[in-house]
Amino acid sequence: MLDSIEQIQQAMEKEKYICDRPLATVLYLALKLEKPLLLEGEAGVGKTEVAKVMTEVLGRRLIRLQCYEGLDAASALYEWNYPKQLLRIKMSESRQQAPEALNIFSEEFLIRRPLLQAIQDESENRHTVLLIDEIDRSDEEFEAFLLEILSDFQITIPEVGTIKAKYRPLVIVTSNRTRDIHDALKRRCLYHWIDYPSFEKEYRIVSSKVPAIQETLAQQICSFMQVIRGKDFYKRPGIAETLDWANALIHLHKTHLDEEVVKETLGCIFKHFEDVKKMKEEDLDSCFSLLEQIP
Amino acid sequence: MIQRDSDLLKNILLFSHALRDRKLPVTINNVVDVLRGIPLIDLQRKEDFHCLLKSTFVSRKEEMEPFDELFEAFWSIEEERKPSRVKPSEKMLHTVQEQEENSSSGYERKEFLSREDDAPGGKETSLEKKEVLAYSPDETLSEKDFARLRVEELKTIREAILQLARKVSTTLSRRWKRGNGGDQIDFRRSMRRSIKYGGEMIELRMRKPKPRPLRLVLICDVSGSMDIYSRFFLLFMFGLQNYYPHCETFTFSTRLNHVSPLLRRRTFEEALRLISKKVLDWAGGTNIGLSLHQFHLRHSELLRRNRTLLLIFSDGWDRGDTRLLDSEMRYIKGQVRGVIWLNPLMGSRNYQPLCKGMSTALPYLDRFMPYHNLSSLKDLAHLISRRGGFPS
Numbered sequence: 196m197l198d199s200i201e202q203i204q205q206a207m208e209k210e211k212y213i214c215d216r217p218l219a220t221v222l223y224l225a226l227k228l229e230k231p232l233l234l235e236g237e238a239g240v241g242k243t244e245v246a247k248v249m250t251e252v253l254g255r256r257l258i259r260l261q262c263y264e265g266l267d268a269a270s271a272l273y274e275w276n277y278p279k280q281l282l283r284i285k286m287s288e289s290r291q292q293a294p295e296a297l298n299i300f301s302e303e304f305l306i307r308r309p310l311l312q313a314i315q316d317e318s319e320n321r322h323t324v325l326l327i328d329e330i331d332r333s334d335e336e337f338e339a340f341l342l343e344i345l346s347d348f349q350i351t352i353p354e355v356g357t358i359k360a361k362y363r364p365l366v367i368v369t370s371n372r373t374r375d376i377h378d379a380l381k382r383r384c385l386y387h388w389i390d391y392p393s394f395e396k397e398y399r400i401v402s403s404k405v406p407a408i409q410e411t412l413a414q415q416i417c418s419f420m421q422v423i424r425g426k427d428f429y430k431r432p433g434i435a436e437t438l439d440w441a442n443a444l445i446h447l448h449k450t451h452l453d454e455e456v457v458k459e460t461l462g463c464i465f466k467h468f469e470d471v472k473k474m475k476e477e478d479l480d481s482c483f484s485l486l487e488q489i490p
Numbered sequence: 491m492i493q494r495d496s497d498l499l500k501n502i503l504l505f506s507h508a509l510r511d512r513k514l515p516v517t518i519n520n521v522v523d524v525l526r527g528i529p530l531i532d533l534q535r536k537e538d539f540h541c542l543l544k545s546t547f548v549s550r551k552e553e554m555e556p557f558d559e560l561f562e563a564f565w566s567i568e569e570e571r572k573p574s575r576v577k578p579s580e581k582m583l584h585t586v587q588e589q590e591e592n593s594s595s596g597y598e599r600k601e602f603l604s605r606e607d608d609a610p611g612g613k614e615t616s617l618e619k620k621e622v623l624a625y626s627p628d629e630t631l632s633e634k635d636f637a638r639l640r641v642e643e644l645k646t647i648r649e650a651i652l653q654l655a656r657k658v659s660t661t662l663s664r665r666w667k668r669g670n671g672g673d674q675i676d677f678r679r680s681m682r683r684s685i686k687y688g689g690e691m692i693e694l695r696m697r698k699p700k701p702r703p704l705r706l707v708l709i710c711d712v713s714g715s716m717d718i719y720s721r722f723f724l725l726f727m728f729g730l731q732n733y734y735p736h737c738e739t740f741t742f743s744t745r746l747n748h749v750s751p752l753l754r755r756r757t758f759e760e761a762l763r764l765i766s767k768k769v770l771d772w773a774g775g776t777n778i779g780l781s782l783h784q785f786h787l788r789h790s791e792l793l794r795r796n797r798t799l800l801l802i803f804s805d806g807w808d809r810g811d812t813r814l815l816d817s818e819m820r821y822i823k824g825q826v827r828g829v830i831w832l833n834p835l836m837g838s839r840n841y842q843p844l845c846k847g848m849s850t851a852l853p854y855l856d857r858f859m860p861y862h863n864l865s866s867l868k869d870l871a872h873l874i875s876r877r878g879g880f881p882s
Contacts, residue, residue: 224527224531230523277681
């Protein structure tokens with residue numbers, strides 16, 4: 196069991212997730228206080244990864260709810276199994292059972308969607324990790340469904356009653372901040388902002404995730420990323436892009452960065468045509484001159 | 491030992507009050523969470539203590555900076571003068587308050603606060619409508635051109651613009667009743683009905699998909715020729731951005747800037763300062779075509795044929811390529827429910843949309859309206875309130 200901040204940090208590093216102390220602290224608090232954790236940050240800084248790694252670390256089952264526009268209670272919480280209900284009615288009719296004996300709105304006819312699964316896990320695996328990914332993509336009214344679960348870890352179904360979690364899941368909510376999350380929901384969560392990594396952190400991430408990489412190339416890649424993130428681009432690259440790039444360079448058998456190599460592989464770093472164009476035309480030289488200043 | 495604990499509690503409470511003074515929405519539940527967390531961490535490590543307070547008291551990125559500042563100020567004094575733990579922080583709190591009272595923005599802040607306070611109250615009641623009426627300035631002021639307002643009239647106009655923004659927001663947010671028509675079977679209700687017929691689905695219950703809320707996209711020209719008027723439109727954008735959730739705001743002159751995050755949850759003065767800092771070409775030249783092109787490339791996910799109403803606020807003085815403007819207007823027109831162009835120059839009686847940019851855009855507009863005084867804004871508000879005023 197994880198009983199201190201250090202243990203969480205070590206366990207996550209064992210799973211190749213380089214975790215700084217503040218993040219380990221909020222994870223520890225989320226586990227101990229049994230509160231959901233809201234993670235925000237730019238795309239590609241490893242928000243979703245936190246939930247995946249914590250699942251491994253804790254040896255739990257991961258239940259993932261990917262949010263999208265139009266996501267409703269029927270696909271996130273529960274739905275009634277209508278064909279089964281109809282069949283049951285027909286059966287009881289042919290057996291001429293009393294209609295009172297017919298309870299088609301019971302748990303037997305319930306289809307469990309991710310949120311209900313998370314608080315009432317059928318597979319006896321007890322605790323789970325619930326990942327509510329990219330909540331900013333869902334509609335505002337969907338946030339209201341989450342309130343009961345996030346504050347009391349329970350779901351009320353009018354026909355059945357209130358289902359309470361026997362074992363509270365670790366809930367991780369992520370957001371890319373394309374819109375503001377409602378205060379009511381935020382109040383129920385611990386908050387943590389994941390920033391772009393420092394050079395040292397990124398270097399450790401690259402060396403642990405891409406073990407085949409040479410030291411100098413890894414250093415060059417990470418310094419280059421630091422320089423790029425200091426400039427004005429529409430979508431600045433995250434860690435995911437760094438790792439993609441590092442892998443690409445290894446497959447191209449490159450040992451160091453030069454202008455030609457960078458130009459060829461810009462597609463790994465930037466995902467918008469405008470950014471690629473701007474980089475090629477305006478920023479390439481200044482990036483390299485800045486790179487040379489770094490010892 | 492006991493003494494020290496109670497002091498810590500007091501200090502945390504004082505700290506939470508100081509945060510609240512800086513407009514962080516801190517609740518008593520947050521304080522309770524902090525107290526629950528304290529036994530879990532090592533208080534000797536300031537880093538962990540900082541993290542505990544931050545994760546509970548902060549709930550958005552913008553709050554991180556003021557939090558860190560206050561944390562440093564509040565808890566550092568604490569360390570220097572360990573013997574008396576309570577007093578310094580109390581003093582700290584007072585200085586914070588004094589600073590705020592003395593600062594020039596203090597008055598504005600309070601004004602903003604009081605407005606916010608009465609916001610949750612009588613929403614969607616007839617009372618609010620009366621309030622709107624009571625606030626609305628008299629006819630002569632409504633007709634007065636924004637450029638000619640006197641200083642003492644500014645406050646009234648400002649109030650009225652924000653009220654109108656709020657009114658539009660409440661009418662647009664209203665839920666629409668679900669009828670029994672529609673083309674989807676509502677299984678849940680049909681099952682309930684069928685029980686009384688022994689499981690035969692005799693009466694089918696139908697449902698309609700819920701109407702999606704109207705999305706507003708507002709694009710404001712902040713180039714040199716627009717300077718005075720764009721401030722008044724920014725104020726309207728500010729109001730909508732803070733009251734209506736399905737709203738995105740942009741400014742442009744030679745390039746496009748997404749300003750929604752800058753307008754949210756701030757005082758208008760602060761937002762204005764941030765915008766002019768970020769928008770480097772504030773009061774520069776105009777390139778409408780290029781700005782719309784950037785909008786097309788980066789934010790086209792905001793355009794929905796049935797749901798999006800696009801408002802462009804500009805005088806149409808364009809120094810860019812009219813062919814680009816033409817193709818972008820055609821594209822955008824095809825992607826949205828309606829395009830409204832607001833032009834401050836339409837206020838003058840003999841205005842004709844002859845300039846290059848305006849005459850290019852004109853064929854693609856659903857409405858071409860003036861925006862130069864309060865009465866023109868009222869017309870606009872009335873139009874948008876009827877769900878965009880355009881058939882979907």
